[in-house]
Amino acid sequence: MNNEMTLSFVAIEENEALARMTMTCFITPLDPTIEELSEFKTIVSEAVTNAIIHGYDCDGKRKVTIHGKIEDSKVTMKITDEGNGIFDVDQAMEPMFTTKPLLERSGMGFTIMESFADNLSVESAIGQGTVVRFEKTFSPVTEKSRMR
Amino acid sequence: MTDIAITKNGIIVVTLRGELGNHEANRIRTQISSEIFSGKVHGVIWDLTHLGFMDSSGIGLILGRMRDLAPQNGETLILNPSATMEKIFQFSGLGTVVRHCNVEKAIGEIGGVLHEQ
Numbered sequence: 703m704n705n706e707m708t709l710s711f712v713a714i715e716e717n718e719a720l721a722r723m724t725m726t727c728f729i730t731p732l733d734p735t736i737e738e739l740s741e742f743k744t745i746v747s748e749a750v751t752n753a754i755i756h757g758y759d760c761d762g763k764r765k766v767t768i769h770g771k772i773e774d775s776k777v778t779m780k781i782t783d784e785g786n787g788i789f790d791v792d793q794a795m796e797p798m799f800t801t802k803p804l805l806e807r808s809g810m811g812f813t814i815m816e817s818f819a820d821n822l823s824v825e826s827a828i829g830q831g832t833v834v835r836f837e838k839t840f841s842p843v844t845e846k847s848r849m850r
Numbered sequence: 851m852t853d854i855a856i857t858k859n860g861i862i863v864v865t866l867r868g869e870l871g872n873h874e875a876n877r878i879r880t881q882i883s884s885e886i887f888s889g890k891v892h893g894v895i896w897d898l899t900h901l902g903f904m905d906s907s908g909i910g911l912i913l914g915r916m917r918d919l920a921p922q923n924g925e926t927l928i929l930n931p932s933a934t935m936e937k938i939f940q941f942s943g944l945g946t947v948v949r950h951c952n953v954e955k956a957i958g959e960i961g962g963v964l965h966e967q
Contacts, residue, residue, distance in 0.1 A: 715872060715873035715876065716873060718871045718872055718873050719869060719871065719873065722869070722871070722903070737933050737934055740903065740932060740934040741934055743903060744903075744904075744905050744934060744938070747871050747903075747905040748905055748906060751871065751872045751905065751907065754872075755872065797941070805910075806875070806879070806907075806910035806911065806913070806914040807906075807907075807910055808906045808907075808909035808910040808913060808942060809906075810906040810909050810938070810941060810942050811905075811906045813941055814905070814906055814938055814941060817937070817941065818934075818937075
């Protein structure tokens with residue numbers, strides 16, 4: 703199955719759940735396993751939360767955009783913000799690194815995203831924003847697993 | 851959505867339901883912290899049996915409350931996370947406080963350790 707969609711929303715915390723739910727619905731026709739689905743949902747949640755909190759400081763004005771594409775069993779996602787940008791992407795991707803410890807951000811977002819996604823890339827420029835791209839291929843459902 | 855109960859011997863049991871992201875974590879953080887600071891709390895049990903989703907915000911929430919508990923040497927246990935959540939706990943070094951058991955047994959474990967001291 704092939705499909706494509708774009709979702710765009712202002713940077714408020716309430717939209718984190720909206721993004722998770724919408725993107726989960728988008729990939730449901732691929733018949734993912736529960737674990738594949740929750741891993742996918744976690745990656746989306748981490749990227750969107752980063753965009754809202756770090757990219758836009760929850761300003762409620764500027765927009766986060768998610769572009770999703772399905773080609774057979776492969777999903778490609780692009781999460782874009784035009785906000786603050788990341789000073790040092792390599793450092794941001796280190797486990798436990800966070801610029802917002804007071805907000806109790808654990809600094810584990812990128813580690814989790816990298817572990818659950820097949821290919822994750824981050825492009826960022828100060829004052830211009832951040833683009834997170836990832837792929838995830840879902841295991842084709844066999845007759846046997848469907849019957850279970 | 852979130853139940854916070856305190857046992858007679860000072861263990862907070864937080865029962866989480868639905869989804870736990872940044873927004874949800876921000877809504878319950880202060881409530882749990884003020885319970886911890888209210889008096890003789892020496893442990894927090896996070897019951898995730900009915901939690902459908904969690905991201906790294908859950909890690910921040912739990913690590914933050916472990917910090918709150920540190921002055922009274924409080925213990926933390928995380929019960930019955932999903933397979934995906936358990937991976938997240940392992941990445942974050944919290945794998946050792948994950949248990950697959952019921953709340954009563956977890957209360958017994960924390961109570962038992964305290965008794966020995």
